[in-house]
Amino acid sequence: MVGRRSFRAFDALRRAWTPDSGLDEQEKLYFQNFINNATLFFGSWSKYKIQTFMHIMLQESTTNSCVRHTIVATGAMMQSFNLSCKWAYMLKFTGIRDEHYKFALEQYQKAIGDLQTLIGRQRGGDDTAEFLVPVLALALFDTFVGNNEFAIQHIYFCRHILVTCHSSFASTPCSNGQSVSGPLVGPSVASIFVNNDIQVIFALGIEENCSYTAYAPTHSTTTVPEKFLDLEDARSCRDILLENAYNTYLSTLQFHFIPREEIPEKWIGAREDILQSINLWFTAFNSLQGYQDDITAHPLARPNSTSFEVTILLLRLSSMLQTPETCYDGFEQHFRNLLTVCNDVVGYECANSIYEVGTKSFNFEEGIIPALYLCATKCRISELRNEAVEMLLAEQRREGPWDSKLHGRVARWLISFESELEHEGQATSDGRVWGECIQFNLESREATVTCRQNIPAAHGGGWSEKTCSIDLDSD
Numbered sequence: 001m002v003g004r005r006s007f008r009a010f011d012a013l014r015r016a017w018t019p020d021s022g023l024d025e026q027e028k029l030y031f032q033n034f035i036n037n038a039t040l041f042f043g044s045w046s047k048y049k050i051q052t053f054m055h056i057m058l059q060e061s062t063t064n065s066c067v068r069h070t071i072v073a074t075g076a077m078m079q080s081f082n083l084s085c086k087w088a089y090m091l092k093f094t095g096i097r098d099e100h101y102k103f104a105l106e107q108y109q110k111a112i113g114d115l116q117t118l119i120g121r122q123r124g125g126d127d128t129a130e131f132l133v134p135v136l137a138l139a140l141f142d143t144f145v146g147n148n149e150f151a152i153q154h155i156y157f158c159r160h161i162l163v164t165c166h167s168s169f170a171s172t173p174c175s176n177g178q179s180v181s182g183p184l185v186g187p188s189v190a191s192i193f194v195n196n197d198i199q200v201i202f203a204l205g206i207e208e209n210c211s212y213t214a215y216a217p218t219h220s221t222t223t224v225p226e227k228f229l230d231l232e233d234a235r236s237c238r239d240i241l242l243e244n245a246y247n248t249y250l251s252t253l254q255f256h257f258i259p260r261e262e263i264p265e266k267w268i269g270a271r272e273d274i275l276q277s278i279n280l281w282f283t284a285f286n287s288l289q290g291y292q293d294d295i296t297a298h299p300l301a302r303p304n305s306t307s308f309e310v311t312i313l314l315l316r317l318s319s320m321l322q323t324p325e326t327c328y329d330g331f332e333q334h335f336r337n338l339l340t341v342c343n344d345v346v347g348y349e350c351a352n353s354i355y356e357v358g359t360k361s362f363n364f365e366e367g368i369i370p371a372l373y374l375c376a377t378k379c380r381i382s383e384l385r386n387e388a389v390e391m392l393l394a395e396q397r398r399e400g401p402w403d404s405k406l407h408g409r410v411a412r413w414l415i416s417f418e419s420e421l422e423h424e425g426q427a428t429s430d431g432r433v434w435g436e437c438i439q440f441n442l443e444s445r446e447a448t449v450t451c452r453q454n455i456p457a458a459h460g461g462g463w464s465e466k467t468c469s470i471d472l473d474s475d
Helices: 004-016 025-036 047-061 065-078 099-120 125-145 148-164 187-204 231-251 265-286 303-318 325-330 332-351 369-378 382-394 404-423
Strands: 081-083 091-093 361-363 397-399 433-441 446-454 463-471
Touching: 025 065, 025 099, 047 065, 047 125, 047 187, 065 099, 065 125, 099 125, 125 148, 125 187, 148 187, 148 433, 187 231, 187 433, 231 265, 231 303, 265 303, 303 325, 303 332, 303 369, 332 369, 332 382, 369 382, 369 397, 369 404, 382 404, 404 433, 404 446, 404 463
Parallel strands: 361 397
Antiparallel strands: 081 091, 091 361, 433 446, 446 463
16 A cells, blocks of 8 residues: 555664674765655755655665665765755755765665666566565655766666566556555556656657656546645645646657647546646636745745646647647747746845856756746747756756756757748748757767757658757767
């Protein structure tokens, strides 16, 4: 069972756990440091997600040496970071390669070696948990230290495991602490993976001829009431809406590169259901009264920002299933709202010394980078697009797989390409750029960006591609 029982099980496991499984005294101290600081370390995660992930990690560490050494490495690396206590929104690297940092890298190498040993004796689907949890743990560590390209490769490997061993997925989604039955690797591990995979898909785009898997291969309609009882009711409904909508999106990726007229009506209808639920949510939320916005809180934690993620969801899913890019023309106010929140976030973090100029910082969850990237790539108002690009390029921010510098440069190139099309009179309706995809070459330290432009039917139809390369080690 997962849910309240997993919270109690995690607390009991944390109190009773003794790190004596092949760890020396120094390793035990770092392991304990990871446990003690988990709540602050994963401060941007929900309590449920923290509890579930820690329960999985600690339980798996008792038998899996790769997980053990990854936990030790993370606990050591924590000592080289300043953890922000204002809202625990981001962690700031001190820039010093101290003894903690070096020890963490040694443990990371041990974990990689242990994973290679596991892979070398792979037997099949029964080993899904044995592979999936350590790979997710390594993805976490690489995200932490700024090795986003490696972290993304780990997520791709997780995806491969779950596609080839699909039976390990639970058939019932796990949402917001609801109890679901099944083995540990089923609902709990799968939900952690899907959360990370969704971030990677939206950060890097969709690769052609690549397999994807949904948490549950069905479309679940979200029931939205006419009125919310209070703010918590609105947030609860929001979280269910996000989960159902993103799962439906994953289920439709198989149709991403086929003509709209060939897409089954079932999924066209599913898209309409999602957009209707989103609009109903906005109507109910906008009529909600009786709460006060706390201007002393981090902008993303304020009541008025409850709609931030729903706005991003609306913009992301509006153009799914080959819907023309012109669908974004009516969303000017949504883009302006996102930019307002992003500016508030940057201002608040600078004013409260959460974010310091010249400091590299990151968050495990998505923050403002996806919103800025949407404004830069989908909004049709030049001043808003340019403002979003400037904010992306201003400072180094990392949020999960998102990198502000990289995505700012990608957005700048897409805008430049569209400007050329506009000059030629092509960047209208179907002529707009879409389907951008980022792929990494770890050897050359380059990112290859591909985008598509539809070809008018009068000229044969289909689409053409344009690519560019971005040096990952330069600004």
